[in-house]
Amino acid sequence: MQSRTDVGPVANVADCTMLLRPMEGRTMRVAIVHYWLVSMRGGEKVIEALCDMYPDADIFTLVYDESRISEKIRKHKISTSFLQRIPGAVRGYQSLLPLMPFALESFDLTDYDLIISSESGPAKGIIPPPGATHVCYCHSPMRYLWDHYHFYRSHAGLPSRLMLPMLAPLLRSWDVNTSMRVDRFVANSHHVGDRISKYYRRHATVLYPPVNVDDFTPTALVEDFYLCAGQLVPYKRVDLAVKAFSRMDRKLVVIGEGSQMEELKRIAGPSVTFLGRTPFSVLKEKLARCRALIFPGEEDFGIVPVEAMASGRPVIAYGSGGALETIVPGVTGLFFDEQSVDALIDAVLDFEASERRFHPATLHAHSEQFSLQTFKTGMRAIINEELMIRKADKLRSYPAIQRALEAQLPMFAADSPTTTLQ
Structure with a gap:
């Protein structure tokens, strides 16, 4: 394992394990990134659950139709991209796909500790700050670029049918590259987890989305x-x-x-x-x-x-x-x-x-x-585990602490395999 330059002493292993606890008891700035907020479907139900978990979180989205979104989501601070200012964007947002990478990367998330992206349309392509933890809940890799590309193209209008073959390779490249900006993928089914592995070469924890049964x-x-x-x-x-x-x-x-x-x-x-x-x-x-x-x-x-x-x-x-x-x-x-x-x-x-x-x-x-509470419990466990892993990574530069960690917490002895929650 590569060592890093020491930046100062840590008193003892007890102090170390204290540092490894998830960020409870202090203010942690949380950003939720969702592709677009224009209706209330399954993806937006996930956002509602995340709003319950993080009531002070800020929401970032490409376009937003306030009249079609629940009060629970509307209570949060919602920031939109420059696409919102384009006439007709709220209804015709899908035609703006080539601009979405630029719009996502324009969001300034510098001050956030935890970023949770909700991906189906593009969302994970934000630029996270180096010290932040980025967890992506993936409803699906963008189907119109990958497994359903030919189906969508055959049902699209003439302009889209002509443009997609030129744009899709560039968008796929961006989509794969931005998967490296994610610390932890969470898939909404094994079916989606298999596609994350196929297209991004990343493992994913499976956690089914919330249903208000x-x-x-x-x-x-x-x-x-x-x-x-x-x-x-x-x-x-x-x-x-x-x-x-x-x-x-x-x-x-x-x-x-x-x-x-x-x-x-x-x-x-x-x-x-x-x-x-x-x-x-x-x-x-x-x-x-x-x-x-x-x-x-x-x-x-x-x-x-x-x-x-x-x-x-x-x-x-x-x-x-x-x-x-x-x-x-x-x-x-x-x-x-x-x-x-x-x-x-x-x-x-x-x-x-x-x-x-x-x-x-x-x-x-x-x-x-498949209940709402099952989702919240599972998602909180995944996020807290990832926060602990990220903290442990920061402490690996101390050899004595690393040996103590490996003795007390075997999960930090090597890169832990992705778990699956069902």
Whole structure:
């Protein structure tokens, strides 16, 4: 192990271990960096949990729509990038992707001790000060640059289809380089952890995102309809559900809004109902009363299936991505193996043939492992461990203390492997 120049004596090992404690009892300046705050989805629920953990934290984001963000987040000091001043940026932020590296690096985080970035769109690319600890909670490496690049390009408008092949290599290079600015990666699923390893060559601790499972309650009043809820965009594959239920002439309720809304309405039969964006109370009621949730897309984690299970309702899902980590086949739901209308229809028929095997109490109990409190406890443990490791690194320059540390705290004897919290 490389030694460093001594800068002064430390009294004893007791003093050393005192220094290694996480920064409790004194003010630690915390910055939370989120890609964009323009709606309340899964990523923003993580930000709410972090706000609970660090009530004095400042928030940095590329663009911000105050009218669509929760009061809990709005209470914090929120700083936006220069992109906020571009007309139409709040609605058309995705078209500003080439400018986002410059915008992120313009944030001055010099005075912060702990930086927590929330990455799906770019967020980890901030420039952390040398003495700060940077923990990245990664919902996904940017899918439109990596595993979903060809899918996004094929569904983009003509200007994006022409520009992406020229811009994507530069953005990928920046994305990989900025992964070196992160001290600790936390992935929201093993599915995402594998991609972090593939694209960044970094290990990640797995910690599932928070779901407010206590907000959902099973009911005996189940009605004769299926539910599909989420953003209406191409990769969610809501089109499969609309086509399948139109063909079967079974009732499907679709909750959500997005770029595919009009196209989906055009192909839908009379058995499909679109409710658009609804209040939480409506979503909660529909989740509790549907026969099953239909989940046809491949997601990094997938919060809505957990909400359905918390409501006592099973999930019929495409068997890929995060769904494989949250759904137990035959106990909390069923999988179909390919994203096709026929495969989904077969899965619905299989479900109806064995519907009685699914028990609401079992489903709700299964969902509790993804609770908000589980996330907070796990995230705090990860952050405190990383703070301790960083403090230990600063003390390795003292050979006597290093030997004492290795005797008392074996975790500091060598680089510790990444842990996995589930």
